Amino acid sequence: MLKLGVDHGPLRIIFTTDEETGMTGAARLNPKYICDAQNIINCDSENLDVICTGSAGSCHTHFTRHIQWENTIHDYAVCIKTHEFIGGHSGETISHGKSNAIQALAETLLAIRKKGIDYRLAAIDGGDAANAIPANSSAVVVCNKKDIDAINSTITSVKEAFYRIYKGIEDKAKWDVEEVAVPVHTFSLKDTEMLINLLCILHCGTFVMNQSLPRLPELSSNIGTIKTTDDIVTFEYFPRAGADDRLSNLLQKLPLFAELTGFSYEQGKQEPAWTVNAVSRLAPLYEKAFEKVTGRKVRKEAVHGGLETGHFYHLNSSADIISIGPNTHDIHSADESVELDSIATMIRVLAETLANIR
Incomplete structure (x- = not known):
């Protein structure tokens, strides 16, 4: 630039x-x-041909239940696995109509219970990350x-549907x-039923789409991981929203689900959304500069993932903000x-844009 x-x-x-692990640099930036x-031009997007004009806020939440272990009263044990689901990023692909392997497993277990078959859980695990749609669970x-x-027949019916x-x-x-080998201990009947109930009740996927940008999710959530340890079973539920108030509205209800099913609930810090600015002056300037430099047109998109721009917008909602970046591949991986x-x-497009900001 110089x-x-x-x-x-x-x-x-x-x-x-x-930025990649916690956005603490942006979150702790001095407001001054x-x-x-x-005008704010963020240079951390992933596609040269795209101007990002909005991003989602999010919040990590955890539901945990202390297991009441009981001596096994049954004579057989199986491991039921749901696997080879598509999975993917819970922001970028949440509106693609995918299933969630953890919730699909819970729905399978619910169907078995509805057939009047008596069973207990001894373990349940699945998923890799809070911000990923799980592809496997067991x-x-x-x-x-x-x-x-009867269990196999029920699973066949679940699969067909x-x-x-x-x-x-x-x-x-x-x-x-x-x-599998019959374990010595199992969850209590109440632990088994309440866990399955909660996993089935919590919505996974898109709640509502943005009314101005019909292809953009406005509110979504995802069960990302579940894990059984010595004394507890815990899972992560990760909601995202294009507006802070919409996310807050959902978050205030989640403790009620925990209370009704006997789980404890832990909520992390709410990461701010960057709401789409429909009257941006900065975006058209960058569009014009991009076409002048490259001879191509640029696309405008908002994303249903988190960006540092959410923190900038939170500090100054009157600023005109866009996010740009070079072409990157396999982000957040080795x-x-x-x-x-x-x-x-x-850099050339950015220089042309700066020369025209008045």
Whole structure:
């Protein structure tokens, strides 16, 4: 930028840290560096041809239940697995009509219970991350051997209905039932029932779409992980929203679900949303500069994931904000890479934009 000798007005450059894991750099930024800014150009998006104009807020929540272990009263045990679901990022792909392997397993267990089959859980685990739709889950189910045919028949019925619902989306999803050693202890009947109830009650997927941008989710949530340890079973529920008030409205209800099912509830810090600005002056300036430099048109998109711009918007909601970036691949992984030529192009477009801000 300095070598280009860009003619620009007052300019403040801010470098943040820890964006990939906690956004603590943006979250702890002194407000004085943002509160007087009229325009903010964030350079951390992932596609050169896209201007990002909004992002979602989110909040990590945990539901936990202390297990009342009881001596096993049944003579047989199986491990039921739901696996090879599509999975994916719970922000970018939450509106793609996918299933959730953890919730699909819970719904399977609920169907078995509704058939009058007596069983207890001994373990349930699944998912890899709070912000990912789980592709795999498993549960150790302790039952009577005489009921195994009825269990298999029920699972077959669940699968048939599932494939009708998710036809063309989750066609590769699988259920496996394998005999395992009968454990010495199991969850109590109440622990088993309340866990399954809660996993089935909590909505996974999109609640509502944005009314101005019909392809953008406005509110969603996802059960990302579940884990059984020595004394507890706990799972993560991760809601996102395009507006802070909408997210707050959902969060105030979640403790009620915990109370009704005998779970404890823990809520993390609410990360702020960056609400779409329908009358941005900055976005058209960047669009014009992009076309002048590249000869191509740029797309405008809002995302249902979290960006540092949410924190900037929270500090100064009157600022005109856009987010841009070079072409990157395999982000947040060991294979992350960036196209160096796209950085040079972005700099030229940015310089042209700054020269036209008045």
